[in-house]
Structure formats: structure tokens, C-alpha cells
Amino acid sequence: MSEQPFRSGFVSIIGRPNVGKSTLLNQILGQKIAITANKPQTTRNRILGIHTDEQAQVLFLDTPGIHKATGKLNQYMVDQALSACRGVDVVVFLVEATDRVGGGDDYILELLGQSDIPVVLVINKVDLVEKEKLLPLIAQYAERFDFKEIIPLSAFTGQGVDRLVGAVRNMVPEGPLYYPEDMVTDLPERFIVGEMIREKILRKTHQEVPYGVAVQVDTFEERPGKNLIAIQATIFVGRDAHKRILVGKGGSMIRLLGQESRKEIEAFLDSRVFLELFVKVKKNWMDSERFLREFGYE
Ligand SMILES: Nc1nc2c(ncn2[C@@H]2O[C@H](COP(=O)(O)OP(=O)(O)O)[C@@H](O)[C@H]2O)c(=O)[nH]1
């Protein structure tokens, strides 16, 4: 029997906001580490997901969506996404099967064309279109750029995701096991907990409220022998009006956010959780360098 050399490397997942990058990462890992929502700005940081099997370890980087940026937080997010295209072994570029070809993607393709990193095109959300529409779409994309592969899939149902993983693990070079084989991310639990709370806010609030929110986990205490973790977290908003919305009538909104967050955090930590949420106004935190730094958005 011939031994195949072990392979490992970095793969960035990039694309416009909402195309399903974080959903895809979670599906690849079989576990939710990246929050998802039907809103731009859901992912603010670079998120590492580790996929290990007997022959390879692929380090996937989920990134904020690439879009025209205004404001410091937005600029930070776009920089994160663009820098994730440098120094990786493969770029996975995500588009939606429901979109027309062109427009917003040209800018990204132009950037990708300037390096010689292999690019795999993923046409996501195929569950939303008829099969007959796919072939012409693939042909149109193939004309625009020299993709290494074009893979239609559904990050939501999981259909086609194995094919993508199979393709990229053959494209990463020979290399060592960088992380222990049972490790799925390098993100601290506290960070993921904060993100899960932020996801519930993204899904439950509208207009500009979700974009003005940051969540900080203040305490995270395991109560020994009780299978209980006590968590206190502060939700920061930029305006008084947003605080009123998040607290809700008689505290109804914050209670709902707390209940839904707790359920998901309990599943994630595999423990009972006692969760307390606080809402604080920090005027214009999104334009404060210091505050952005404190939140790791730097
Ligand atoms: N129908 C369908 N919806 C999807 C699929 N992938 C993602 N979505 C939805 O698209 C929205 C944005 O997904 P998200 O992963 O947060 O996108 P991101 O901004 O690119 O990370 C969410 O509401 C997802 O549930 C898919 O394959 N099919």
C-alpha cells in the first residue's frame, strides 16, 4: 500500500454579503461556529474553521462580505476579506445561483486575477433555482474567469458540499497537521457565545439597529459539579433609541433575545446555561478606533 503524503493549507471563502459564506463554513464543519443571517454585516471578523480527515487538514477562512465600504467598521470588514485573499493556497469565491452574472463581482474577479492563487467558483443556493438554469450560468462564469473548478451546491441543504471539500483538499500542498485533529476552530468559546447573541439580535431587529450592535461577554463561569455555566454579556448600541428597541416593552424583547440565545448556547457548550444580558449605550462606538480595537475589530 502506498502512503499518500499528508496535505494541509489555507482556503479563503469570499464573496459579497449574504451569498452564504458562513452557512457554507458551518456545513463543511458539520457544526455551527459562524453566525448567519439574512443581513449584510453578519460576519465582522475572519473566522477560522478546521476540517481534518485522514489525509488532509484544510483551514477555511470565512470572511466578511466584500462591498463598497463607508465608515471605519465597514472599512475594517472589507480589509479583512481582501487580506484573506493573500497568502492562502486556494480561494473559494461564492456567488448565488439566483443572481445575474456580473456587476458587483467584477471588482473581486479583477483583484483575484492579479494573483496566481487558484480560484474555485461556488454557485450557491442551487436549491432555489431550476436545474436547467445551472448549465448556462456555469458557462457564463467560465467565460469570465479561468476558475480551477466550478461547483454548484447548496450550503443550506448540504447538497454538493462534499464535492467542494474533496476538490480543495486536493489543491492544498503537502504539509503538517497544524491543529489537533478534533479542533474545529481557534475561536474562544466566549467569542462564539457573543456572536450567537448578536445573531439573535440581527434576526429579530430591523433597519439600522442590527448594524449598530456589538456584544461583549463579561463573565463566563463554570459552576463546578452543577453542569451549569453562568454568563453575563453586555450589548452595546450607539443610540438611546436602539436601547429602547432592544429592551422592548416591559423588557419583552431582551427576554426573548435571552431565551433564544440561551437555547443555542446550551447546545453549543453542551451544558445548562444561566444567561444575563445588559444593554448599554455607547454613542457612535462604530467610529471610535479605541472601541473597535476593544472588540477585536482592528
Ligand atoms: N435557500 C438557501 N439559502 C441559503 C443558502 N446558503 C445560505 N442561505 C441563506 O442566506 C442568508 C445569508 O447567509 P450567510 O451564511 O449569513 O451569508 P454570508 O453573509 O455570505 O456569510 C441566510 O439567511 C442563509 O440561511 C442556500 O444554499 N440555500
Ligand SMILES: [Mg+2]
Ligand atoms: Mg457571513
